[in-house]
Amino acid sequence: MTFVVAENCIKCKYMDCVDVCPVDAFYEGEILLVINPDECIDCGICEPECPAEAIFCTHELPEGQEHFIELNQELSKTYTNIRRSKQPPPDADRWNGMPSKLQLL
Ligand code: SF4
Numbered sequence: 001m002t003f004v005v006a007e008n009c010i011k012c013k014y015m016d017c018v019d020v021c022p023v024d025a026f027y028e029g030e031i032l033l034v035i036n037p038d039e040c041i042d043c044g045i046c047e048p049e050c051p052a053e054a055i056f057c058t059h060e061l062p063e064g065q066e067h068f069i070e071l072n073q074e075l076s077k078t079y080t081n082i083r084r085s086k087q088p089p090p091d092a093d094r095w096n097g098m099p100s101k102l103q104l105l
């Protein structure tokens with residue numbers, strides 16, 4: 001088991017998750033953050049911190065978002081490690097809850 005970032009992070013990137021992670025397991029892409037499963041120690045602290053409710057442990061991922069397990073693993077190899085939060089995008093709230101954001105990746 002590990003924790004993963006799922007679809008609703010896309011274009012929201014609130015980044016509250018970054019500051020609480022004790023092992024700096026978050027990686028940043030242009031429109032999404034992901035968790036490196038090899039670094040995550042499964043503490044679960046980040047899950048309730050996300051205002052977009054985009055973080056799940058793998059066995060609680062919403063139906064149809066199981067592919068985010070592999071996406072977190074793959075994208076964390078190329079994304080940049082992030083240890084401190086930055087400003088979220090100015091239009092983050094507009095994207096919160098928007099369906100079918102995966103196609104934007
Ligand atoms: Fe970091 Fe814990 Fe979240 Fe894993 S579950 S990404 S270790 S805060």
Ligand code: F3S
Pocket residue numbers: 005008009010012013014015016017018033049050051052053054055
């Ligand atoms: Fe994304 Fe939520 Fe973190 S929107 S950047 S997983 S706080």
